[in-house]
Structure formats: structure tokens, C-alpha cells
Amino acid sequence: MLELTNTEQVIMKCIWEIGDNVAVADLLERLKTEYGKEYARTTISVFMSYLRDKGYVTYEKRSHAYVYKPLISEQDYQKELMKRYQKTSFSGSAVEFIRAYLDSQELTAEDLKAIRELVEKKQQEVK
Known part of the structure; x- marks a missing residue:
């Protein structure tokens, strides 16, 4: 298992809290309300690609957005x-x-x- 950066850990924490089928918009909202962190949509999308490449999440396209699912608890x-x-x-x-x-x-x-x-x-x- 590849190590996560601090920001990736916080994002994964949000994903675990939300559950399956997490959209970037869900992450943006949770990061802001629960952790006081504001990121651009594109920044979160880049982090999600890192998490996907590291094997922590999978995704599927729904309508016009991707939804993510954790691969590890x-x-x-x-x-x-x-x-x-x-x-x-x-x-x-x-x-x-x-x-x-x-x-x-x-x-x-x-x-x-x-x-x-x-x-x-x-x-x-x-x-």
C-alpha cells in the first residue's frame, strides 16, 4: 500500500465518512464544513486521480460527474x-x-x- 500525503489522508477520511458514490461536490462541501479547508474543484479532481493511481479509490462516470468509492476501509x-x-x-x-x-x-x-x-x-x- 502506497503512503498517503496529509491532504490525501483528509480526503480519504471524508470519503470514508460519506461512504460509497462520493462526488467531488460532496468532498468539497465536507472538506469545507468539517475541516475548514477550501479547495478548487480541479484540485480535488487531481487528488482523486492520485488516490485512484495509488489504489485507494475506484470511480465511475455518472451523467456529467465522476463518483468515487473507497477500495480499502x-x-x-x-x-x-x-x-x-x-x-x-x-x-x-x-x-x-x-x-x-x-x-x-x-x-x-x-x-x-x-x-x-x-x-x-x-x-x-x-x-
Whole structure:
């Protein structure tokens, strides 16, 4: 999977939020209202061609416009991103990756409880 730029990540986030059959007009509106970013229609069209070339979206022509559909879910993207980051930044060590995350965050008791539950669930899967 090819890496996304920051702008491509925001555009993909919009696509995942909207769902299938996303038109450029939909993206322009969401980028403006949710992210405070204003782009020209042609700029978004160029980014969509990059995302298509990288294998993140497919498209079809409907009437006078293209509509786009994600080829990868947000969850699958996040998993791949974390795997890549763990491999490149922490020499593949899950322990060091998690340690760095925990050290970098201000976690509440509720956060820690939820994390503990996730670890316990994962332990059950491994057994």
C-alpha cells in the first residue's frame, strides 16, 4: 500500500465518512464544513486521480460527474499504517510501540480500563 500525503489522508477520511458514490461536490462541501479547508474543484479532481493511481479509490462516470468509492476501509488503512510505523520506527517491537504510545498520551482511568480490556481480549485470542 502506497503512503498517503496529509491532504490525501483528509480526503480519504471524508470519503470514508460519506461512504460509497462520493462526488467531488460532496468532498468539497465536507472538506469545507468539517475541516475548514477550501479547495478548487480541479484540485480535488487531481487528488482523486492520485488516490485512484495509488489504489485507494475506484470511480465511475455518472451523467456529467465522476463518483468515487473507497477500495480499502478506514480500519484496514489504520491497521496497515500502524504496522508500517511499528516496523520503521520501533524495529518491529510491539512492546516499544505501545510503550511509546502510552508515554505520549494523557490517559484517563477509563482509557486505561478500556486498553486493559483490549489486551485481555487479545490474550484470549492467542490462547
